[in-house]
Amino acid sequence: MREQPPYLRIVDALQQRIASGQWAPGDRLPSRSHLAQEFSVGDNVVRRAQELLISQGILEGRAGSGTYVAEPRQRLRLVRSQAREERGASPFQADMAGLGKRGSWESHTEAKVPAPAEIATRIGIAEGDLCVRTTYEYFANGKPVQLSTSWEPYALTAGTVVLLPEGGPHAGAGVVNRMAEIGITVSHVVEQPEPRHVTDEEASLLGIQRGSLVTHIRRTYFSTEGRPVETADIVVPASLCELVYEVPINS
Structure with a gap:
């Protein structure tokens, strides 16, 4: 044996x-x-x-x-669904409310950040072109459960009321609703999840052990013209959360 x-x-x-x-x-x-x-x-x-x-x-x-x-507890159920995005409310807050928890987040935005090569490819701009970058930390009842870094082409929203994702009259409205305010219809989102080990910085922010497993989701929103309007790197710790994908079926 x-x-x-x-x-x-x-x-x-x-x-x-x-x-x-x-x-x-x-x-x-x-x-x-x-x-x-x-x-x-x-x-x-x-x-x-x-x-x-x-x-x-x-x-x-x-x-x-x-x-x-660990204290006995259920892993948080996070639903990935374009339909939930279109309802207008925060999908994360909706997930947490369904579990009887308070969902919240903290964010930090920089308005003119040169795009790294990989990000530039994902949102269809040249390397070094300016982007609006926003980092997020998501919490359930005050405990960190998810990280995200979002990138939007600066040229797309410059001079508009939705330049800052978490500032102005449409703060926190989400990509779909913010883009609609400037006449851009988001038609679909593509997500590429893959497992990897957490980085030291991510482990510190999430309060998990170095080397722990996470799911890294590369998410990109596209307009009806097929133009990428936002891309993000989402980090979900395997020990804290389970991911569920909801896929609509068109009859």
């Missing part, structure tokens, strides 16, 4: 300690180096085991503090 990988052996051992009550919810685990010495493995083996348990919601990482047994 094929031998079990070392990290799965650590996973089983940690789960048994939690199930037996040796470690209760909220307890801090011994340091990674301590566990590595106890199980006679390298630090990376322990890290991989902890990452798997964090992704399953059994453990949680706290930036600068360590790894803890």
